[in-house]
Structure formats: C-alpha cells, structure tokens
Amino acid sequence: MKKRILLLAGGQSGEHEVSLMSARSVLSALPRDQFDVTPVVISKQGRWLPPTETQRALESGEAATGGDLVLHRAASAEGYDAVFPLLHGPMGEDGTVQGLLTLAGIPFVGSGVLGSAVSMDKVMTKQVLASAGIPQVAWALAARREWQAQPDSVRERAATLGYPLFVKPANLGSSVGISKVARPEDLDGALNLAFSLDRRVILEAMTAHKPREVEVGILGNDAPIASPVGELRFDADFYDYETKYTEGRATMHIPAPLSAEVAEQVRALALRAFRALDCAGLARVDFFYVEETGELLLNEVNTMPGFTTTSMYPKLFEAAGLSYSALVTRLVELALEER
Template identity: 50%
Template sequence: MTGKIRVAVVFGGQSGEHDVSLRSAQAILRHIDRERFAAIPIGITRDGHWLIGGDPLKELAARSRLPLEPELTEAAADLKQGAPQRLLIPEPILAGSVDVVFPVLHGPYGEDGTIQGLLELAGVPYVGCGVLASAVAMDKPTAKRLFASVGLDQARWLAFTHHEWHCRQDDLIGQIERELGYPCFVKPANLGSSVGVSKARGRAELVKAVELAARYDRRIVVEEAIDARELEVSVLGNDEPVASIVGEIVPSREFYDYEAKYIDSNSQLLIPAPISEEQAETVRRMAIEAFRVIDGAGMARVDFFLERSTGRILVNEVNTIPGFTAISMYPKLWEASGLCFRDLITRLIELALERHQEQRRRRSR
C-alpha cells in the first residue's frame, strides 16, 4: 500500500436510498484502480453509526432489501481482518488517516451537503459537489427556482409543507387541479431513486401520494405529468465541465420508479439516445448550464424530458451523487463516450484533489 492514495469509499447512510448506495459502492470498490489507490470501505448504518475495518459492505448488505450485484462480488477493497468497528464519529477520516473521501451516499445525510460540510471542516478532499451545490440540487424547489433564473425550461410545479397540507388541504388540492391538472407526480422535496414518488390520476390518488411523500420529507413537490421521453446526460469536471453523450431511459413500468430502476430488469437504457444531433447538443448545453448554476463540481447526472408533442426539452433535476450501480447511466454514458469505469473513478478522485488544492491556495493568500 506504500505510495498509494488512500481513498475512503463511504456508503450506506440514513436515507431511503441506503440499499442503492450499497450497490454503487460495490461497483466502485470493484473497479477502482488498485495500482494507484488503496480502497478503504466505510459503511454508515441506518441509525447513523460508522462501520470501519473488516468488511462493512458485507455487513450492511446482509440487512439490505436490495441484493448486491452477483457479478461484482469479488472483493476490491484493502480490508482489515475481523468485524468492523461501530463508531459514532468517523475517527479515521477526522484523524487524517485517509487522503480523499469518495462519498457514495445517495439522498439526505450524504448527498445534501451534510457530509460535505463535515469533510470541509476536517480539511479532507472529497469527490463531487461542495456544500452549496449538494444542498441546492437535493432540494427540488430551490433547484427549480435556480433553473428558472437562467431560463431553463421545466415542467410546472408546486411545493408545500406537510403542515400546510394538513392546515389547508382543500385549497392546495384546488390549486393543484387548476394549475397542474391530472395526472401529476408527487415527490418528497429531498430524495432520489424515485423513493416516495407516485403518479396521481385523481383526487383520491393525490391525497394518498402526498401522505406517502410526507413519510420521507416535511416538504412535498407536485409536478405536472409530461408525455415525454426521459433523457439523461453525465457531467464531469470542475471549472470546465464537459458533458457525455446523451442516453434515454425506456422504463418497463408506467414511469421510471424504484421497481423499474432496481428490481425489474426489463427497463431499457438507449445509449446513445435516438435523437437528432441538434437535440443532443441542446441537452448537453443545458446540462452544463444547470451544473454551473448550482456551482457544481466533480460530477453530476442531469435528467431531462423530451416532450413528445412539441419537441420541447425540459430540465428535470440534477443528481450530484449519481448511481454507480451496474445499470446506472452515469458510468455507462461515460463508457460510451470513451471513458471506462476505472478511468472515470480515477478522474473523479483527481478532480477532488485538484479542487482541494485550489481551495487551500485561496485560503493561504
């Protein structure tokens, strides 16, 4: 391990995307270049304890509702023997025992700026967006307002708190029906992987969908349903981000929900997306603009709708810690663009170290 860069791959966490995070970490640990990097797996349990040493991925996977990918079972981490230690704070990270952190924590308490703030305080480089971009992208209403500020087209939407829903439910239902209509999509304001997302076709389904979303967040977003194709593009870089080729999701179900993403294997990923070059260039340009308006760094996957009836391209959301599973678009799009999984991981780590060095230079002036 002498001379290798020590990379802590942090996964699990307390969000509804805990199980998906394990699959992403599994793929990263499998593909990381072990000639250059010493991979140190660090798991976070659902109750917020840090598992360090041993094989925390195996321990968390034993209680996961989403099995690990069988083709990625080969151990790729530099593991210590024995059971993992269960800690309340990440002592090896805060004590400087790692050189860089690769957070693979999808959703709240990992993708929303919280762990990024901890790492900033500790002075530890980390892969991906900083505190501001992470928090903004995770909070759908805030991100949507920023997209609107630079003229990025998007679906109509409304947001409200669960408290507001209980206090004036009839008023909000009326507003949704007037401004958005049915069908519409109901989502937690801060979550991903389609967890807690429902399609409401009428008032009864709307009420049920809001109550489901409220299990995951105190704030709820309702969006108009667009008859559209779903496009995705991967962004990579710091001050000079670049966009991959464009891919298309063809869900196996009515929409690309959790089941269609991770359980049902019949969803299709079309790479490249069968769209015109002009449309592809527009999507790439809008992806970089969305990345820049949130002050992104390192990586993001930007999702779009291509409206069938009009050809309008609408930005949906930015994911600052996209999936790295065997079926995830982020690495697949870069592979199709000429950057293999191993080299993508290497480039992300390099970008993290470059950004950290630039921050240190500014602080020392």
C-alpha cells in the same frame, strides 16, 4: 506516493443497498498502484462500521446495525488524501456528509455543501434553474404545516396545475413516495404519503404527453464536459421504484436515438444547470423530452448518481471512450484539484 482514499458507502437513505453495490464496483476499479483504498460502510442508523463489519456489509449487501457514532469516527478520516462519499439520497448526497468533510478539511469527490444540498431538494433546484432560464414543468411547493392547517389552499394549487399531476417529497430519490395523481379524489392520499416522508412536497404538472426520459453525464470542476446522451425505456406508467430496481424492467439506450440538435441541446442545458447549481466533480442530469411537442424539460440533477459498472453514468462516459476505472481515477483527481 500512493494516495490514501476513504470510500464511504451505505448510509441512512432508502438507497443504502444501491450504494453498497456501487461501492463494490468502485473498490475493485480504483487502480491499486495509485490508490490505497479503505472502505467504510455507514449503517442504516448512520453509524460508521469498523473494518471487519464493513467487509461483512459489503459482502452481504446490507448493514442494519453496529458501528460508531459519526462524530467519533469522522476524526479518523484525517490522514486520508481524499474521501469518495459514494452515498445516495438524504444524509449523504444532500450536503450533510459534505459539510462534515469540509469541516474536517479533507478533499472529497463530487459537489460541495451548496451544490449537493440544492440539487437534492427538488424545489430549490427548480427555483435556481428557473432563474437560469432552464425549461421545466410547471410546479408548486406545499409545506406540511400548511397541508395540516389549510389543506384547501394546497388542493387549489393542485387544481391550478391540472390533472394528472405528480406529487413528490422534495428531498428523496429512487421514486420513493412519488405518486402520479390522475384525479382530484386521489390527491389527499398522495399528499399524505409524501408528507409522511418529508416536510416539503412538490406538486408538478405532468408533461403534455408521456415523455421520453433522457440523461446525460457531466464530469469536471470549472471546465466540465458532457457525455453522450442516453435514454431509459421501460414498460410502466412512470419510472417508479419497482421499475428502477427490478432486473430487466428498463433498458438503456446509448446514444439515445435523438437528432443531433436535440442531443446538443440536452448537453448544453445540462452544463448550464451544473454551473447554476454550483456542482462539482460529477452529476447526472435527467430530462423529459416530449417528442409530440419537441419540448425538452430538465427534470432533476443527481450529484451522486448510481455507480455500478452497469449504471447509466459510467456507461455514458464509457461510450465517450473513458473506461470505468479511468472514470473513477479522474473523479479522485478532480477532488484533489485546487478549486
């Protein structure tokens, strides 16, 4: 019997288009002799599109309007053996869709409610990883209400961290709303931008030098494995939105040119983080490696990383001998596994 798979793509976040690209790749890679795959595109307004509109959105790469209310359509997920929620960012990667699927009793690819929600939130992630003894940059939390009522206490926290520092909305991705603040005069603008996008904002000390950015893939549930380590190189002050999504701005190096000891440390820390955050299925764990000091700092955990055939996560496992199509098949098997 073929397994019936519902592939969810698009979604309400700024990574809607990235998700549709990933979905096209997954759709053509899931072996048809094993799986019956139905794609459903979620519009930017959060509505689930019927088949013809879904097809149109997949082809055009965007779905702005149309569709049915989620709760109306979620019931139609019944009858599927598993769901592949190929959604990035808020309202998809953050435990919301995972909660809906859990309530509906349908297995799905990737982390559950807890792992998804905690990993999406940069502050919660830092707190959990700190208690697991995983090295990270110094950081502080600021809440919107506090910024409105006692801006000076937030400014003091920034001064304690020192400049330059990074200001980020706690719950976004793709570098949206992130500023590198070089001087105190630029702090207010960065905070106003971040607070226009999220109620919670994280302030982060910058690494002692511009870091090397290395990433590793994790695959599995209770016995997860780590991929080889990859590195991103780019010619920009930091890995901002433009650098991420402009063709040719960044290059991937797999395996990353690192000593065997450092690469092993990356893998071991990533596996520890995956377990500490209660992740499942897959995650891409991103690190800063400060070559000058030898420091290795965990930056973030992405529970639904970019998934086109040229994205880092599938490329890392390809380097380990697992083809794109074998990888997506494995992810569905992991979703169906008893946990």
